[in-house]
Amino acid sequence: MKTGKELEDMAYEMRKDVLRMAYHSGKKGAHLGGSLSAIELLAVLYGEIMHYNPKEPLWEGRDRFIMSKAHGAMALYAALKQAGFLSEADIAGALDGTSPYYEHPQRNEEKGIEISGGSLGQGLSLSVGMGLAMQKKRNGQSKIYVMLGDGECNEGAVWEAAASAIHFGLKQIVILVDVNGLQYGGPTEKILRAGSLKDRWSGMGFSVLETDGHNVRKIREALLLQTDAPKVILAHTVKGKGVSFAENRVEWHSAFLTEALYGQAMEELGACRK
Amino acid sequence: MQTLSRKTARMWSRLGQRGTICGVALPEMLEERSDCYILTADLGTTSGLSRVMQQQPERFVNVGIAEQNLIGVAAGLAFEGNVVFATTFATFLTMRGYEQIRHNLGYQKANVKLIGSAAGFAMGMFGNSHYSYEDIAIMRSIPNMMVISPADAGEAYLAAYMALEHDGPVYIRLSGGLNAPVVYTEPYAFAPGRAVWLREGKDVALIATGGMTADALEAAKRLEADGIQAAVLHMHTIKPLDTDALYACSGYGLVVTIEEHSVIGGLGSAAAEYFMEQERKPRQIRIGIQDTFVRPGGHAYVRQENGLDAAGISQRVKAAVSEGV
Amino acid sequence: MMQKEQVVEMAKRMRLKALDLAYAAGKTGAHLGGALSAVEILAALYGGVARVDAKDPGKEERDRILIGKAHCVLAYYTALYEIGYLTEEELNMFEQDGAFLTGHPQKDVCRGIEYAGGSLGMALSVGAGMALHAKRRAKEQRVYVLLGDGECEEGAVWESMLFASKYRLDNLIAIIDRNHLQSDGSTLAVAGLDRLSEKAEAFGWKAVCVDGHDVGQLMEAYCAGTDGRPLAVIADTVKGKGVSFMENDPSWHHAELNEELYRKARREVEEEDGACRR
Incomplete structure (x- = not known):
């Protein structure tokens, strides 16, 4: 078991990698905000919770991670590097126009990328299908961690899938919602405010936990807690976390880092670690 | 409505087809007509609809990330006698809500104009999920649907106005991004179905x-x-x-x-x-x-x-x- | 607007007529179960609270009634007949080749059919669009949308739920015919969707649960106050209601009615002494 400090160090490295990828992607820009909000969640998953083996990536008993909010691709790539699936060179070249590591991940199980993303609202349905397949194969050990965005929860297809997950009693599915409070069009609350997200998930029959999505200890606690129904973790996060000029700024959903901003961001990250 | 000239052609080509429709044609239409609505699914700003959102909030609707619902709400507004423009990326617009389009726009002739932006590979690095190269095929297979694919921003502008006047569903497929080449620099008569x-x-x-x-x-x-x-x-x-x-x-x-x-x-x-x-x-x-x-x-x-x-x-x-x- | 007792009588006539039409459809069969569950719901609406006028079908201020669970046409068409949108001759053309009263309704505003059906999960969005229009134009009209409980499995239903809540469409009323059965069996077994009122409230709606065969309760519920929220009336019903051998039997979702069963069914409905009249 890793210490909280070790997980925080891992998150720090991942955040640096995300900034490097964003910077190298050049003027077309990259999805920085929603990648930075998901860092600690991925660090705890890949650093401690999930079972996998990069030397045997197709191992049947592995846990699956489904990046449904696929614009968080850079965070996933950074986690996959920490996990040993991607190399330093993969990260250095990602998003550069010729690399297979695109703005939205493309399925590559050998490299730990379970599904292609880019069309929101589809990951949970896929997870339900995977869970059913596992049930059929009597694979009782694998878990499926699926990460959704809070904006993504506007999609009716999410609720179609949610009902299925409950109906089929798929307790191996663990849903993490990156509640960063912002979507492409602006604050989630403004685009489509209706009841609370917690009520909606519990109304659908899930056990809902709320946690600070940047606190590795609390995330771990939430992930380890046993629940009666399939679990949803609403992780409250900050879009653009760790980089002052990107935090809570919708324009950093996708934008490009100038050399000056890149330097400033790296400096800020370093300062936080001291 | 403005006329196409060398000047507007040049200006609009800088905005691209989407920028011209969403940022120029649609705001004009809202001012000219009281029965016109603009809908999007969480892509207002991206689509260049800021002017509409600021100046005509009463005739702008954002349904959130819910394309099936986008089509349904558009059809509901259209059935009440409005002409409704619905826009998002071509792929999600035509594919996520395909059956809704077939049922509401095709079968029931809801007077909705679909503006599918960034068709083809215009989404670049966003990858295949955001590409749209089946949309003409599926849209043209729907009875009553008109399918238009303009050559440049000027023609996109004229096509949008044609769609406004046309009674019935229209799919306008927008290609390219900003600074696309100009094909027409002179005024010409755009007529649907006339190559x-x-x-x-x-x-x-x-x-x-x-x-x-x-x-x-x-x-x-x-x-x-x-x-x-x-x-x-x-x-x-x-x-x-x-x-x-x-x-x-x-x-x-x-x-x-x-x-x-x-x-x-x-x-x-x-x-x-x-x-x-x-x-x-x-x-x-x-x-x-x-x-x-x-x-x-x-x-x-x-x-x-x-x-x-x-x-x-x-x-x-x-x-x-x-x-x- | 009819009194409660008149609506009860209307419902009884609708049920009998529905059986006639299903019998006349012969071997094609008809959707019986889900129509019989919705008889009181539609009678209380068309005969009771809805402001619609068959003599002026295109009137702009009319209430809009959209049918999402469009397989309930036997209840729908008979209701439209009862209030004068359809003639008996037209009604008797049900499901005949070339006739416009098809197994799922075709849009025809002059005959009271606001919206074509057949693909589930679409009507609530359309109703929300209409309700939004009424709000923005400050019109008094209300929009009623009848949904099946199975239909609520469609994600599009929940997209429109969120939408209606955001725009505070308190002129939108979703009526859910909670007959607990869908084509393949019970809604719980097929898709596990239950506790609908809790879900509707979680999505920002006011939910009211009633006995869906009690016209008094239904008429009251349709007019419930909501504090600015859209209203979901969850009408607990029995699929195949009124005919003993059809009740709660999913095989009567769509089936053929032979002469013997037809006579038996008619007799049961005729002799029914008004358990629904409470």
Whole structure:
């Protein structure tokens, strides 16, 4: 078991990698905000919770991670590097126009990328299908961690899938919602405010936990807690976390880092670690 | 409504097709008409609708990330006597809510105009999930649906106004991004279902649609240097198809259709279906995506990789001509 | 607007007529179960609270009634007949070749059919669009949308739920015919969707649960106050209601009615002494 400090160090490295990828992607820009909000969640998953083996990536008993909010691709790539699936060179070249590591991940199980993303609202349905397949194969050990965005929860297809997950009693599915409070069009609350997200998930029959999505200890606690129904973790996060000029700024959903901003961001990250 | 001039053509080409419709045509329409609504699914700002959102909030609706609902709400507004424009990326617009489109717009003729932005590979690095090269095929298979693919921003502007006046569903497929080439610099009469001859030539007829028309013109120039006289026909309306213009094409020894779309079901298929039933059948080559998910990359890269640029088109035509008929 | 007792009588006539039409449809069969569950719901609406006028079908201020669970046409068409949108001759053309009264309704505003059906999960969005229009134009009209409980499995239903809540469409009323059965069996077994009122409230709606065969309760519920929220009336019903051998039997979702069963069914409905009249 890793210490909280070790997980925080891992998150720090991942955040640096995300900034490097964003910077190298050049003027077309990259999805920085929603990648930075998901860092600690991925660090705890890949650093401690999930079972996998990069030397045997197709191992049947592995846990699956489904990046449904696929614009968080850079965070996933950074986690996959920490996990040993991607190399330093993969990260250095990602998003550069010729690399297979695109703005939205493309399925590559050998490299730990379970599904292609880019069309929101589809990951949970896929997870339900995977869970059913596992049930059929009597694979009782694998878990499926699926990460959704809070904006993504506007999609009716999410609720179609949610009902299925409950109906089929798929307790191996663990849903993490990156509640960063912002979507492409602006604050989630403004685009489509209706009841609370917690009520909606519990109304659908899930056990809902709320946690600070940047606190590795609390995330771990939430992930380890046993629940009666399939679990949803609403992780409250900050879009653009760790980089002052990107935090809570919708324009950093996708934008490009100038050399000056890149330097400033790296400096800020370093300062936080001291 | 403004007229197309050298100045507006240049100005609008900088905005691109989407910027011109969402940032120029739609705000004008809202001012001119009280029965017009603009809907989007969480892509207001991205689509260039800021002016609409700020100045006409009462006639702007954002349904959130819910494309099936986008179509349903648009149809509901349309059934109440409004003309409704719904816009998001071409892929999500036409595919996520496909059955809703078929049922509400096709079957029940809801007066909704679908503005599918960034069709083809314009989404570049966003990858295949955001590409749209089946949309013409699926949209044109829906009864009552009109399908338009403008060549440049000026034509997109005229197409949007045509759609406003047309009673029935229209799908306008927008290609390219900012700073796209200008095809028309002079005022001309845009009429749905009436293709435009942009260049004469006796050896081969190039029939192109959308952003590919500019490349077809460029390819024709290159072919001329090689002694091949290529005519260029711009088929901005894929449905209803201009069969008179196709009839004129059937006199050529070689007809080449060019589209940033799958060869299955798009312009090439539509033309082939027409020729098939005629006595006089020209030889036809379909340039487009060959039933595959392409390797993603920048817009220009993907077009080049798939022979969808002036160089690729002219090479393909030259090879076909030298093979003979 | 009819009194409660008149609506009860209307419902009884609708049920009998529905059986006639199903019998006349012969071997094609008809959707019986889900129509019989919705008889009181539609009688209380068309005969009771809805402001619609068959003599002026295109009137702009009319309430809009959209049918999402469009397989309930036997209840729908008979209701439209009862209030004068359809003639008996037209009604008797049900499901005949070329007739416009098809197994799922075709849009025909002059005959009271606001919206074509057949593909589930679409009507609530359309109703929300209409309700939004009424709000923005400050019109008094209300929009009623009848949904099946199975239909609520469609994600599009929940997209429109969110939407209606955001725009505070308190002129939108979703009526859910909670008959607990869908084509393949019980809604719980097929898709596990239950506790609908809790879900509707979680999505920002006011939910009211009633006995869906009690016209008094239904008429009251349709007019419930909501504090600005859209209203979901969850009408607990029995699929195949009124005919003993059809009740709660999913095989009567769509089936053929032979002469013997037809006579038996008619007799049961005729002799029914008004358990619904409470």
